[in-house]
Amino acid sequence: MFELKIKNNFSAAHKLVMVGEKCENLHGHNWHIEARVIGEKLNPAGVLVDFGNIKKFVNEIMKELDHKYLNEIEIFNDEQPTSERIAVYIAQRLQMFLDELDEDVKVSSVTAWESEDASATYFL
Numbered sequence: 350m351f352e353l354k355i356k357n358n359f360s361a362a363h364k365l366v367m368v369g370e371k372c373e374n375l376h377g378h379n380w381h382i383e384a385r386v387i388g389e390k391l392n393p394a395g396v397l398v399d400f401g402n403i404k405k406f407v408n409e410i411m412k413e414l415d416h417k418y419l420n421e422i423e424i425f426n427d428e429q430p431t432s433e434r435i436a437v438y439i440a441q442r443l444q445m446f447l448d449e450l451d452e453d454v455k456v457s458s459v460t461a462w463e464s465e466d467a468s469a470t471y472f473l
């Protein structure tokens with residue numbers, strides 16, 4: 350089994366009710382994203398999938414989130430835009446992009462770091 354990992358980041362604002370006093374105020378994060386994809390077979394070029402494709406897809410997803418007030422965008426359907434839900438969204442969206450490729454590769458997990466020492470990972 351092979352695993353490829355790419356990193357990206359975006360900046361956005363959110364507020365979270367019930368999580369803790371500090372989080373209830375509007376605030377921002379520079380989220381660092383790690384997306385991992387896995388597969389068993391290499392393509393004729395000897396790679397699992399072109400890094401360029403994965404980077405392009407994740408870039409598209411970052412554009413949907415960057416410099417947004419996450420509580421007000423449709424992506425989260427009025428649910429709180431926690432790092433956990435950000436990881437879920439990116440994983441599912443990236444899988445949709447991968448489904449359009451004719452490659453034997455799928456998302457394994459996405460990690461959303463909201464600070465240097467705190468992250469949430471979703472395993473698809």
Ligand SMILES: [Zn+2]
Nearest residue numbers: 363372376378
């Ligand atoms: Zn926060």
